[in-house]
Amino acid sequence: MSAEISDLYRSLTVSADEVTVARPEVVRRHADRQARVRMAGSALAVAVLLGGVAVGGRLAFSADGSAPLPPPAGAPAPIPSGVTPTPTPGPSASSAAGSSGPTPSRTTPGDTRPATPTGAATAHPPTSIPDRAFFVLAAANRTGLESTAGGPILPPLCDARYASESAVVQRRARSIAYKTPEAPAGSVPAGSYRHSITIYRPGRADDAIRELRQAVRACPEQKMPDDSRTWRQRLLDPGVYGDESVLFELRSPYPPGMGDPGAYEVRLVRAFRVDDVVTVLWEQGWEYTAAERAQVDADSRRAVAAIENWLG
């Protein structure tokens, strides 16, 4: 066969033309229905704020603190082995960064309780990560979409390198999608996480947390590959998760056509340490959704519970 590439595109055109397209009024109704669902979500959030209803003992705010959010489904709870679905993450060969680390800094402004030094609490440090170390989403958040495909476990931060990578004993990672509680089964996910668990050599896990915090500080803004926008990074109050934790956001204006006018695409990343184990939950969105702080907090609590149950 000998054909021009333009001939192939013509064939593609013929093939595409055989696909039925919806009538315009159907598209308009679909768009308006989507908008109403979003409005309903916002109205619920405002009602929560005005009513002064505490969610899990505190009010939950979105990443920029500008608007309250509806609570995510359910509260985190210990995960009984063999009862709830068991995640099956695979080992991840990818590493967060290379070998040269940033200048160490011992200041930990976000920590809200004394940190347990790494390597001090576990008599027999773990050397492998079981499936049960991975949290299970609340039932109303589950989509059934989970992948063990490889990939980075942290977003790029101005070419930051992490010296603590040399102290990694084992790492496993997965990607998992979630939906909002009110979305029916089969809906397009509301977001997704890159979720990793890493065992460090005794006493080195706090280096990983410290290096990550320092990397965020050292990278207030950056450009991403294949993205002309400028992303800004900043540390947020991490709350109490594990022995110590880091929470930061990546924020950029939506590109044209995505999100509401003037809105920002926000990604949230939380890393927390329990003994010599560091868990990273990186909210990656789904088709340009923005991370919701309340959802990330709730799933972080689930992640902490799973790690603590595993480590005993």
Next chain:
Amino acid sequence: MRDARSFDDFYRGTSRRMMRYGYAVTGDHTEAQDVVQEAFARAWRQWGRLAEHPAPEAWLRLVVSRLANDRWRHLHRWRVLLSRSGPPPTAPPPGEDAVLLVGALRQLPPAQRQALALHYLFDLPVEEIAREADVPVGTVKSWLSRGRSRLAALLPDVHIDELEANDVS
């Protein structure tokens, strides 16, 4: 105030082309339907302003590209997605040439697929593709050149035309 009639006219006039474009950048009928419908839904939600846009079709292509790229990234990462999201709606079997091309396009980076589609489906000059993708002209030339080279390697029986005059001017 959004004028439904003008939107419907716009939709009827552009939805076919957008489906072709969606198919070229996603490589899948169902994905193309989803992405194009979502792009038009976003267009309708902003129709009050978009109707006054100097190039609403270019805006729409941009949205289709971004949605497709985002979905493409997810599909790479989420190998189980298709197997767990239920059967796709019935679509006619594509022609043999279309299958060949789509199979090859799937192995190209999204930016190259987008540039090739804009060139071959919309006959856009390099400068306009650069404006639409918000990148320098040289970058688009590189995408087209590399995309064609890669297609040539993937489709050895297909004659890949050289860069045309308006591609390199």
